Amino acid sequence: xxxxxxxxxxxxxxxxxxxxxxxxxxxxxxxxxxxxxxxxxxxxxxxxxxxxxxxxxxxxxxxxxxxxxxxxxxxxxxxxxxxxxxxxxxxxxxxxxxxxxxxxxxxxxxxxxxxxxx
Amino acid sequence: xxxxxxxxxxxxxxxxxxxxxxxxxxxxxxxxxxxxxxxxxxxxxxxxxxxxxxxxxxxxxxxxxxxxxxxxxxxxxxxxxxxxxxxxxxxxxxxxxxxxxxxxxxxxxxxxxxxxxx
Numbered sequence: 001x002x003x004x005x006x007x008x009x010x011x012x013x014x015x016x017x018x019x020x021x022x023x024x025x026x027x028x029x030x031x032x033x034x035x036x037x038x039x040x041x042x043x044x045x046x047x048x049x050x051x052x053x054x055x056x057x058x059x060x061x062x063x064x065x066x067x068x069x070x071x072x073x074x075x076x077x078x079x080x081x082x083x084x085x086x087x088x089x090x091x092x093x094x095x096x097x098x099x100x101x102x103x104x105x106x107x108x109x110x111x112x113x114x115x116x117x118x
Numbered sequence: 119x120x121x122x123x124x125x126x127x128x129x130x131x132x133x134x135x136x137x138x139x140x141x142x143x144x145x146x147x148x149x150x151x152x153x154x155x156x157x158x159x160x161x162x163x164x165x166x167x168x169x170x171x172x173x174x175x176x177x178x179x180x181x182x183x184x185x186x187x188x189x190x191x192x193x194x195x196x197x198x199x200x201x202x203x204x205x206x207x208x209x210x211x212x213x214x215x216x217x218x219x220x221x222x223x224x225x226x227x228x229x230x231x232x233x234x235x236x
């Protein structure tokens with residue numbers, strides 16, 4: 001059974017993150033094995049703290065306006081392996097172990113399964 | 119010299135994209151060769167249209183409030199290979215050929231070069 005890695009972010013790193021006016025920052029989840037981008041969602045400071053503490057991806061659901069512990073309902077949890085922030089400190093990137101069928105509620109492994117083009 | 123692929127998005131695909139209240143959508147640029155995530159930025163409808171027409175990544179700069187034809191200043195252009203949108207149609211993913219030193223203005227190849235942890 002997969003488990004996540006707890007991340008000991010430093011206070012300086014946590015302070016560096018620039019949340020938007022809604023207190024949110026974008027978070028990309030990338031498969032640590034295939035390097036496929038699985039999904040993009042949002043985190044607030046509390047969900048980021050929980051993600052680091054639990055080693056599991058916890059988002060902020062903008063549609064439901066609540067913490068979203070990914071996989072609590074679907075069973076398809078995401079276990080953290082590595083975490084990065086970008087040069088502007090307003091976007092996060094997580095390398096994760098995807099449990100179950102995939103990241104997408106449609107049953108697809110990646111949410112980015114719609115390809116542009118005719 | 120690398121060139122981009124023009125994407126013939128269908129009207130249905132273009133209509134599906136859900137822009138936020140500022141008329142923007144997140145766009146992830148992923149290296150088509152290494153599959154590293156290079157950057158996350160934003161597009162409006164015009165920059166997306168230009169990206170598809172030119173086969174080059176064109177973003178909307180939120181800080182400068184203007185179209186940002188990536189690489190026009192730095193020389194580090196990004197050439198489009200494949201383009202996807204996610205299940206909510208509010209995030210875009212581009213597989214790109216990165217020209218020059220990298221995507222980041224710091225000189226790093228990826229903007230996500232800051233790793234959380236002590």
